[in-house]
Amino acid sequence: MSIATAPRARALPLPIGLSAPARYLRTVKFLLPFIILVGIWWAVELAGNFPERVLVSPARVWDTLIVLSEHGVLAEYISTSLSMVGFATLISLAIGVPVGFVVGSNRYAARSLEGFLRFLQGVSGIAWLPLVIIWCGFTHTTTLVVVIYTLIVPIIFNTMVGVRAVPEYYALALRSLGASRLRLITNVYLPGALPSIVVGVRLGMGYGWRALIAAEMLVRQGGLGDLIFGARTSGQIDRIFVGMILIGTLYVIVDRLLIQPIENLTVARWGVLRK
Amino acid sequence: MSVEPIKIGRTAGRALSRLSWRFVPAAPFLIVLLIWIVLWEVLHPSKETLPSVHDVVSTIHDLAVSGMLAQNVAASLGRLVLGSLFGIVSGVVAGFVVGLNRNIAEMFNPIVVFFNAISGIVWLPLMMTWVGIGTVLIVFLIWNTVFFIVFQNTVLGVQMVPEVLEQGVRSLGASRLETLRTVTLPGALPYILTGIRSGLGFGWRALIAAELVGAASGLGTMIFNAAEYHRSDIIISGCLIIGIIAMIMDRWLLLPIERRTVQRWGLVSDAEEER
Numbered sequence: 001m002s003i004a005t006a007p008r009a010r011a012l013p014l015p016i017g018l019s020a021p022a023r024y025l026r027t028v029k030f031l032l033p034f035i036i037l038v039g040i041w042w043a044v045e046l047a048g049n050f051p052e053r054v055l056v057s058p059a060r061v062w063d064t065l066i067v068l069s070e071h072g073v074l075a076e077y078i079s080t081s082l083s084m085v086g087f088a089t090l091i092s093l094a095i096g097v098p099v100g101f102v103v104g105s106n107r108y109a110a111r112s113l114e115g116f117l118r119f120l121q122g123v124s125g126i127a128w129l130p131l132v133i134i135w136c137g138f139t140h141t142t143t144l145v146v147v148i149y150t151l152i153v154p155i156i157f158n159t160m161v162g163v164r165a166v167p168e169y170y171a172l173a174l175r176s177l178g179a180s181r182l183r184l185i186t187n188v189y190l191p192g193a194l195p196s197i198v199v200g201v202r203l204g205m206g207y208g209w210r211a212l213i214a215a216e217m218l219v220r221q222g223g224l225g226d227l228i229f230g231a232r233t234s235g236q237i238d239r240i241f242v243g244m245i246l247i248g249t250l251y252v253i254v255d256r257l258l259i260q261p262i263e264n265l266t267v268a269r270w271g272v273l274r275k
Numbered sequence: 276m277s278v279e280p281i282k283i284g285r286t287a288g289r290a291l292s293r294l295s296w297r298f299v300p301a302a303p304f305l306i307v308l309l310i311w312i313v314l315w316e317v318l319h320p321s322k323e324t325l326p327s328v329h330d331v332v333s334t335i336h337d338l339a340v341s342g343m344l345a346q347n348v349a350a351s352l353g354r355l356v357l358g359s360l361f362g363i364v365s366g367v368v369a370g371f372v373v374g375l376n377r378n379i380a381e382m383f384n385p386i387v388v389f390f391n392a393i394s395g396i397v398w399l400p401l402m403m404t405w406v407g408i409g410t411v412l413i414v415f416l417i418w419n420t421v422f423f424i425v426f427q428n429t430v431l432g433v434q435m436v437p438e439v440l441e442q443g444v445r446s447l448g449a450s451r452l453e454t455l456r457t458v459t460l461p462g463a464l465p466y467i468l469t470g471i472r473s474g475l476g477f478g479w480r481a482l483i484a485a486e487l488v489g490a491a492s493g494l495g496t497m498i499f500n501a502a503e504y505h506r507s508d509i510i511i512s513g514c515l516i517i518g519i520i521a522m523i524m525d526r527w528l529l530l531p532i533e534r535r536t537v538q539r540w541g542l543v544s545d546a547e548e549e550r
Binding site: 029030031032033034037053054108111112113114115116118119120121122123124126127128129130131133134135207210211213214217218228229231232235237240241243244247248249251252255256 | 295296299300301302303304323324381382383385386388389390392393395396397398399400401403404405476479480481483484487488495498499501502505507510511513514515517518519520521522525526
């Protein structure tokens with residue numbers, strides 16, 4: 001349960017200056033495995049002659065996707081989930097980063113909190129869900145609490161690690177030149193800890209997104225988790241497929257197009273990531 | 276392994292600071308306990324909202340004596356072991372195949388990214404319709420969670436082994452299999468073990484989430500059923516036990532194994548950073 005190290009996928013090389021055919025080839029290479037997968041799915045569906053409650057064809061899933069999005073239902077489910085993650089991330093950052101800073105600046109506090117954070121992470125947010133449901137009912141607040149709980153632990157932890165990784169003599173050097181404490185934070189500790197904080201956010205989003213889906217399944221107040229779990233009770237397997245594809249695609253988009261670029265930027269600007 | 280500083284005098288002060296250093300990790304737990312006690316004394320909430328510390332302790336005692344606890348822990352751990360075993364074996368094997376072959380790695384990458392994004396709990400509704408509630412469902416979800424983490428780490432580990440080493444051993448007359456066994460496997464082992472360690476952490480979390488609705492026994496089921504009767508003492512007991520098991524597993528089982536492997540086959544400095 002190492003908090004600081006994420007299994008980091010290797011970044012794809014940037015397609016700068018690729019000629020048109022090369023870019024075309026890249027697209028094909030990217031899509032080919034998915035095309036094969038859908039082909040297999042379709043073949044199995046045709047060969048097996050499954051009842052509609054068990055397996056439907058890709059075409060059917062596509063139709064459902066179109067119908068759902070035309071009615072605006074899909075947009076509502078998606079916006080519920082995304083705004084929940086967005087809110088939770090903002091709140092976790094607003095609380096987690098300052099806490100991480102305070103704790104990281106004292107080695108006793110850092111040591112004491114480390115074990116506690118590991119314990120909290122061992123009890124996943126979703127395990128607290130039944131208790132939070134008793135406290136807050138089947139509401140958005142419940143989901144939000146669970147997601148924040150999940151998100152905030154890696155953010156505090158990585159902020160703490162990032163602050164502790166900044167060599168002390170940087171701060172000492174600036175202080176001897178007459179810098180104020182605030183100046184130290186904005187010019188030394190924040191830039192120094194930023195790469196680690198971004199890693200924490202990325203990890204937290206990975207945990208948080210799953211916790212969100214799980215919480216939505218049980219709280220049933222909208223969101224993509226509600227979509228797929230509700231579809232199960234009514235036996236609409238096409239909706240489950242639509243939901244799963246959306247959950248995967250949205251996560252990849254958020255992770256690859258939003259967080260990874262920020263991570264690359266901070267690392268490029270403020271130095272090498274410490275493992 | 277830090278070198279003990281030579282100390283002359285001030286031994287008592289040092290001993291004291293070393294003692295407090297040893298016990299600081301307990302501080303946050305004590306603080307939370309204190310807040311809990313004070314909150315309870317001040318508010319006197321109903322037992323459904325917040326049980327007293329005494330209630331929770333006696334509930335844990337009752338659960339342990341009645342054998343319910345052992346039964347649920349055994350059910351959960353059994354599933355974790357089974358699912359993780361499948362996940363580790365398939366993850367390592369697939370990781371070697373993909374890691375050794377750059378073309379296959381490139382081809383599978385998009386699909387791995389997508390399925391990694393929906394690994395674990397997202398499969399719950401679909402698998403519930405396919406295999407129903409029970410051990411098969413939970414084991415599948417754990418396998419799915421553990422597989423991707425172990426797989427990604429194995430691929431990374433295999434790719435990190437310098438090809439020169441493999442070629443060196445081969446040029447001395449070793450067969451391909453022998454090279455794999457004596458060079459690539461030990462070289463990748465530290466990564467694989469890191470993968471297994473964080474995979475089990477994820478697996479444990481996925482297990483609890485899945486058991487909330489997908490099983491008839493286990494710790495997750497225990498706390499979710501308790502919510503229906505508003506037995507918050509059982510929920511809190513359950514969460515504490517979940518956290519303790521996760522910690523024992525990580526600190527006393529997986530971390531030592533990982534550390535030993537890293538010391539034997541990897542960079543020793545990595546092991547120290549983990550401390």
